[in-house]
Amino acid sequence: MVSRYRMALLQCMDLLCILVALGIVGVLAIEPELSVFDDYTGASLFTIFFYMLFFYILDAYSVGVEDFRDSVVRVLLAGVLAIISSATSSYVFDHWRFDRASTGLLFVLSMCFCLGWRLFYYRNTDKLTFQMRVLLVGVDRAGKVRQLLAEGLPTARIIGYVGEPDMDPDAGPCLGAPYDVLNIARDRRATTILLLPDAPIDDDIAHDLLEAKLRGRMVVDIRSFYEHVVQRLPISQINDEWLLQTEGFSLNTRGSLRRLKRAFDVLISLVLLVPAAPIMALTALLIRLESPGPVIYRQDRVGLHEREFTVYKFRSMRTDAEKDGAVWASANDSRVTRVGKFIRKVRIDELPQIWNILKGDMSFIGPRPERMAFVSKLKEHIPYYSLRHTVKPGLTGWAQVCYPYGASEEDSRRKLEYDLYYVKNMSILLDIHIIFKTVGVVLFPKGAR
Template sequence: MSSSKFRDLSAGSKSLILIEQVLFACALFLAVYVNNVFSVTSVQEMPNSFLLLYGVIFALINQLSSLALGLYNSKLRENFRGVFRRFLLSIAVAFFCSTIINPFYGPYVLPIEVLAIAAVFSMGLVSFFRYFTFKVNFFGLNKAKILVLGAGERAAIIERRMRRDVDRQDFSIHGFVLMDGDSEDGIKSETRIKLETSLVNYALDQEIDEIVVANDERRNNLPVDDLFACKIRGIEITEILDFFERETGQIAVNLIYPSWVIYSDGFASNNHLRNTLDWIFNAIMAVSLLILTWPIMLLAILCIKYTEGFKVPVFYKQERVGLDGDSFDIIKFRSMRLDAEKDGAKMACENDNRITKIGHYLRKYRIDELPQIYNVLRGDMGFVGPRPERPEFVNNLIANLPYYNERHNVKPGLTGWAQLKYPYGATEKDSLEKLKYDLYYIKHRGFLLDLLILIRTVEIVLFGKGR
């Protein structure tokens, strides 16, 4: 995570990361101390500087494992029991990785018993800390206090799409200021405010941290002087599109206007170094994945043959739309009946009766996608990007959904931001929701975001959240 991204995090999120980093490091220090006191195994005496370095490395390995299993997802909808299960698996993965790199410590290599003790202490310390934060809602104390300028149709997106506590855990809405020109069909149940004083005085009196500009009528209707005065007094001023993008990880397609796209950061595709190294990176990843997963693919082939007969095809090709709107054939394990499209092409839906018995498992754990390694090696796809759709659906979606064709400005991928953030869907409304996440990815695409998506995909596969 870059320093600028870290600065953009809420105080609560920063505290969680930093405190747990210290706890993981302390677990290793405590394990070494206990080992020395009780003489569990012999450990060569090492300088404190080396021990501190090992503690930092141990903490980073555990935190990367936690990240891969969704434990730093700010909107993780799990009770403490679910979080505890994830921590068990996370600590186990981190222990395995620690034992792999342990021999590289040279003369100060740590015995595996010490690493095992450190893993147990990590589980205890971090689980207790998370349980404490669950009970007292400690990190909610640093919420930003938001005042929304507007109470009409644009402002109502906050009320409709960010109404749950989990959607507002980094901020609280003080109220919505009524503005001339706002639609009457806007805010329904939230606090509506009719200002009796200037905006700057009200914001200072109420200790507002941020003002979100969301009024329907902008022309000659913005209190520019007041907003300027608020800005120079340290109050953040944010446009509703930027606020929604920041808090939800998606772009509100229905609110976009061309000047916002023109003047906003992102949407750049002229990163020549990235474009040059893109195929090399994807090829290395594809070969590595092939080496790791060929036994799984062989088992999938045997299961398909055993359950459906040895004469049925295992793979199938399907035309998809890729970069710049060019078509290519995608390759997947067949998870549907042979006559699945006898009545024409249609999107797969949840609990689709066309899916075979083994196909449910292939889809759940994303095994059906593995043959697309071939498409990655051919250059048709990358590892990360918007999922490619079929031409029959794309033409209709381009006609009905604004900015849908912008998805084709980047290479499609095996996994993507929309696949992580939105559940399975098969309607035009679902396509609109996924488009919001795809546009966010296109705007912010870069190595760090790609790495985050790849790591989070591990969670999707291990916990069977695929479709």
């Protein structure tokens, strides 16, 4: 997952590339007496908007995280969709569209520039990547903190901690007492000071930490830091007290947000039904032709406040798939039919759940509903698992667009961290953000089974 700050920087790079491409097109392909930005304002704005929109939707900013070939495919597909959309949108305005030669040149230049800086980045990742030097204040669960940073911010380096000497090797070296944190941070060139749950902070230490923050160092609680940078809540670090005092979880305390979300769910579901209807009809026909049995699969799932409801999906497995009881789906699952494999990959099997949304059992955005057999087991082993049931389950969600399909207890733990982030930060803007990312996941399927 790319942090929001890094993504903003990479988006600025693409914006600059598109502006440069527009400028070159204005010199080479536009009449000398005309300006690409003044006389073709509409066409330029449409171009910028759709290029940036499809780069965002197709998640073209995992630079250095995924294989370069995947980035090339994402950028090229985004460019094709953008040029088609901008040309279509500006077609009704005679003076707001580029001619074919200008459009083709703009596409070639934009792709060359946007892929060019990505190639440069891949070849110089070590030189261009900023290394965060982290100093821990406290030692409790420091090993978990090291693991969290390795997963979410692999370039970060923990230089040690201040606090009582500890025998846990995962905590790193003890660099001194908490009262000397300011000097230690300066001498060790720490860029970030992370406060662990057991950080021994009194008034004097708090004053020193404030001074360090005013001098440009990041001083932040590990839970808040991880939430805002990695965009999930670290289960190993949170507790009841922090959850009680932290901001968020406003859906259950703000009736206006709850009503607005319900209206949003109904509106999106009705709009989605129009393009989904012929796809659903064709899917039903293909399922019926391939294997005997019902087209729609009904299953009890756990919803709001752990009440069970019946969820509807297109059947993607053989009718005897669970003759021996409920089991997780696995990679290359032999129970999945050929049609089922495809509709799972592109999420078509979930479309009948539009009916669940209109009924009010589900929301368009929310944690995915699980079966009671799995929920009962996961509640025993994963802290705060029940919190995901304080909101309605969703057709898609933050965990679904950020983490591949999970088929184990550890996967469920990780997805819960994303679900808790969503429950805590729920808003209509976040829902719209998830919808855009869902489109990208459908176009580039990740981990569907």
